[in-house]
Amino acid sequence: MQPNEAETTWQADQEFVDHVYGRLDDLRDRYRLRLEEVRRQGASGTPQNRSERDAFAVHYEDTLARLEQVENRLVFGRLDLTDAARRYIGRIGIADEDQESLLIDWRAPAARPFYQATAARRGDVVRRRHLMTRGRQVTGVEDELLDTEADVEGLTGEGALFAAMAAAREGRMGDIVATIQSEQDEIIRADSDGVLVVEGGPGTGKTAVALHRAAYLLYTHRERLERSGVLVVGPSRVFLRYIEQVLPSLGESGVVATTLPDLLADVPATGTEPEEVAAVKGRAVMAQVLRHAVRGLPRRLEEPVLLDVDGEKVRLEPEDVRTAQERARRSSRPHNVARRTYATAVLDALVRRWAGEKGLDLESEQGWLLQSLRESRDARREVNLRWMPTTPEQLLRRLYADPAFLARHSRGLSPADRRLLRRPAGAPWTPADLPLLDELAVLLGRMENPEEERARLARAAERASAIAYAEHAIREDGIGGGMVDAQTLASRFAAPEARRSLAERAASDREWTYGHIVVDEAQELSPMAWRALLRRNPSRSMTLVGDLDQRSGHQPARSWTELLGTAASEHVRSAALTINYRTPAEVMSAAVRVLRAAGGAQAAPARSARSVPGSLKVTRVADEREVADVVVAEHAAMGQGRLAVVTATGRVAAMRELLAPRLGAVLEAPGGDVLAAPVVVLDPVTAKGLEFDVVVLVEPQEVAAGGPGDLYVAMTRPTRLLHVLHRGELPPGLAD
Numbered sequence: 021m022q023p024n025e026a027e028t029t030w031q032a033d034q035e036f037v038d039h040v041y042g043r044l045d046d047l048r049d050r051y052r053l054r055l056e057e058v059r060r061q062g063a064s065g066t067p068q069n070r071s072e073r074d075a076f077a078v079h080y081e082d083t084l085a086r087l088e089q090v091e092n093r094l095v096f097g098r099l100d101l102t103d104a105a106r107r108y109i110g111r112i113g114i115a116d117e118d119q120e121s122l123l124i125d126w127r128a129p130a131a132r133p134f135y136q137a138t139a140a141r142r143g144d145v146v147r148r149r150h151l152m153t154r155g156r157q158v159t160g161v162e163d164e165l166l167d168t169e170a171d172v173e174g175l176t177g178e179g180a181l182f183a184a185m186a187a188a189r190e191g192r193m194g195d196i197v198a199t200i201q202s203e204q205d206e207i208i209r210a211d212s213d214g215v216l217v218v219e220g221g222p223g224t225g226k227t228a229v230a231l232h233r234a235a236y237l238l239y240t241h242r243e244r245l246e247r248s249g250v251l252v253v254g255p256s257r258v259f260l261r262y263i264e265q266v267l268p269s270l271g272e273s274g275v276v277a278t279t280l281p282d283l284l285a286d287v288p289a290t291g292t293e294p295e296e297v298a299a300v301k302g303r304a305v306m307a308q309v310l311r312h313a314v315r316g317l318p319r320r321l322e323e324p325v326l327l328d329v330d331g332e333k334v335r336l337e338p339e340d341v342r343t344a345q346e347r348a349r350r351s352s353r354p355h356n357v358a359r360r361t362y363a364t365a366v367l368d369a370l371v372r373r374w375a376g377e378k379g380l381d382l383e384s385e386q387g388w389l390l391q392s393l394r395e396s397r398d399a400r401r402e403v404n405l406r407w408m409p410t411t412p413e414q415l416l417r418r419l420y421a422d423p424a425f426l427a428r429h430s431r432g433l434s435p436a437d438r439r440l441l442r443r444p445a446g447a448p449w450t451p452a453d454l455p456l457l458d459e460l461a462v463l464l465g466r467m468e469n470p471e472e473e474r475a476r477l478a479r480a481a482e483r484a485s486a487i488a489y490a491e492h493a494i495r496e497d498g499i500g501g502g503m504v505d506a507q508t509l510a511s512r513f514a515a516p517e518a519r520r521s522l523a524e525r526a527a528s529d530r531e532w533t534y535g536h537i538v539v540d541e542a543q544e545l546s547p548m549a550w551r552a553l554l555r556r557n558p559s560r561s562m563t564l565v566g567d568l569d570q571r572s573g574h575q576p577a578r579s580w581t582e583l584l585g586t587a588a589s590e591h592v593r594s595a596a597l598t599i600n601y602r603t604p605a606e607v608m609s610a611a612v613r614v615l616r617a618a619g620g621a622q623a624a625p626a627r628s629a630r631s632v633p634g635s636l637k638v639t640r641v642a643d644e645r646e647v648a649d650v651v652v653a654e655h656a657a658m659g660q661g662r663l664a665v666v667t668a669t670g671r672v673a674a675m676r677e678l679l680a681p682r683l684g685a686v687l688e689a690p691g692g693d694v695l696a697a698p699v700v701v702l703d704p705v706t707a708k709g710l711e712f713d714v715v716v717l718v719e720p721q722e723v724a725a726g727g728p729g730d731l732y733v734a735m736t737r738p739t740r741l742l743h744v745l746h747r748g749e750l751p752p753g754l755a756d
């Protein structure tokens with residue numbers, strides 16, 4: 021598309037931009053004032069007044085934060101329409117004093133042609149203008165005229181897009197709101213029902229699209245999602261920090277972001293294990309194994325036993341236990357909760373028999389009979405033994421450590437699978453254990469926990485004493501002046517719910533169910549992990565983005581159904597992204613050759629949006645000194661930007677030591693923030709999802725030891741240059 025030569029100035033745009041920023045400043049001032057006012061009123065008034073004020077304060081704080089975060093590139097687009105009207109498109113919607121729309125939110129239906137209009141499907145748009153700004157100044161514009169019949173296949177806003185692609189990376193992901201491409205826009209605005217799996221090769225914008233979709237859904241379904249929350253699940257804490265600025269820059273700050281282990285874990289998962297073991301633990305059949313193990317927990321009574329109750333003998337029959345267990349099972353409650361039903365039923369049977377044998381009137385005597393049974397150690401032990409409460413940790417440890425117990429419950433697992441699961445009882449938990457513990461938590465339910473009960477009573481007592489203290493203060497010291505009652509005064513000591521945002525409340529509740537869940541790097545999920553996520557999303561509204569070719573390990577999944585389990589197929593629809601905005605074509609084609617030689621490349625690989633001549637270098641090095649020489653030289657040549665040395669996990673520490681004397685402060689400090697330093701050393705798993713201007717890949721064959729997906733990830737991280745260094749053999753596909 022040709023730029024419009026006639027329009028070379030952007031005076032009118034600058035005036036508009038000034039006007040909108042002025043209005044933004046006004047709005048900020050207004051909210052600041054309101055917030056100050058509410059805070060000044062403090063905690064006086066009735067509890068209702070007070071919680072209303074808290075709610076307002078949270079609302080003002082959120083709105084103010086939102087208005088502060090959209091400063092940068094607030095306005096980035098303009099649509100000129102056939103009726104000579106203009107629409108300016110920006111990060112958020114802004115209206116003037118009379119509530120007339122000034123700036124259109126990029127997510128609003130009226131903004132859609134900015135991303136979708138082409139000459140062939142232009143609707144009422146004649147011109148699309150991209151505005152480049154620095155601070156509050158317009159520094160350039162790029163026009164696309166849609167009133168010609170020109171062929172318009174391809175990218176929109178190429179100038180702005182190529183500038184974004186070529187810009188030096190800053191270690192944090194930015195938003196793409198000004199240059200979203202049409203295939204991305206379709207996915208961002210797709211219907212929120214069901215599970216949408218977005219598949220795409222490296223650099224196709226899967227992460228970017230997933231985050232913009234979260235912002236879009238929050239905008240479109242604000243009421244529902246602000247009550248239930250949106251969860252973003254990422255592959256690592258480093259990755260979450262990498263993306264943490266994207267949603268706030270889109271005016272959305274109330275999203276919970278976490279890794280899967282952090283979402284599921286009550287226990288730390290510090291253990292490691294061979295890939296085959298984790299694979300067995302992740303299989304859908306484990307859900308049956310766990311269910312079976314829980315159902316098998318209650319024990320039968322084989323023979324009648326005589327219980328000593330207050331010096332008398334009371335008979336417990338196998339039938340009493342069996343019937344009580346049956347009743348508890350029929351309640352369909354979790355094991356630990358159903359236990360109470362069972363215990364009540366057994367005691368009931370015992371009381372009846374005892375009363376019958378003694379010839380007592382059941383109705384009038386059952387109170388003390390029951391009490392005596394409860395106090396009898398014998399009765400307590402026999403009753404409890406047949407239905408022991410248990411924790412997820414206890415049960416899973418037993419499954420792993422007791423081969424006979426596992427064998428009893430493991431239909432669907434082969435003897436070899438069972439051997440893989442074996443391990444000593446004291447071994448630390450691994451990430452693959454967490455979905456199993458999570459599943460067990462549901463099957464077992466909460467234990468009757470005397471400690472929790474004590475804590476609850478302590479809290480109640482604390483509150484009662486706070487109220488008593490407040491009453492005393494009001495009476496003796498004359499505070500309050502009729503303005504405040506004891507309850508309200510006491511509430512000042514507590515943290516009322518209204519003061520916490522929904523995101524804070526959701527993040528602190530492991531069982532919170534979210535209105536929408538976004539999963540990035542979803543190719544790393546297992547069927548058991550998938551089940552854990554579904555439990556947190558009863559409305560079945562999810563976006564999964566991933567690339568099966570980037571999966572770690574040697575057990576490739578050929579389809580999403582295979583990856584998530586057949587149960588997933590009924591919920592899932594899919595979409596694809598096809599253009600790689602990160603990796604130069606030269607690097608991408610080498611990466612695909614290597615992947616194909618290793619048996620990968622399930623989907624048609626993504627097409628690179630740009631070619632960068634000289635972006636792939638392969639150098640044979642003689643020793644480590646030469647490795648350091650190359651890294652130092654590439655860093656010096658890079659200018660602005662960031663460089664990653666990617667090497668096998670076992671080599672990371674040694675590589676940092678090798679480079680430290682040569683690079684000094686530009687090298688990330690050990691244990692430091694890998695996103696902050698200009699030069700970092702990473703293993704391929706940590707590199708997942710990240711990107712760098714330059715990547716120096718050391719010994720690719722070793723990197724491939726973790727699976728072909730790891731090498732593919734490592735090769736596709738750079739935006740400008742991939743420099744491969746090797747002493748050993750090169751992998752097939754790269755050697756040519």
Ligand SMILES: Nc1ncnc2c1ncn2[C@@H]1O[C@H](COP(=O)(O)OP(=O)(O)OP(=O)(O)O)[C@@H](O)[C@H]1O
Pocket residue numbers: 181184185194195196199200201204220221222223224225226227228229567570601602708709710711736
């Ligand atoms: N429409 C766009 N305009 C500008 N930049 C874009 C666009 N789409 C993607 N990008 C950029 O391309 C890069 C890759 O995007 P992103 O990380 O979302 O890809 P991905 O598919 O998740 O990659 P991978 O699977 O390799 O981790 C990012 O720098 C992103 O900002």
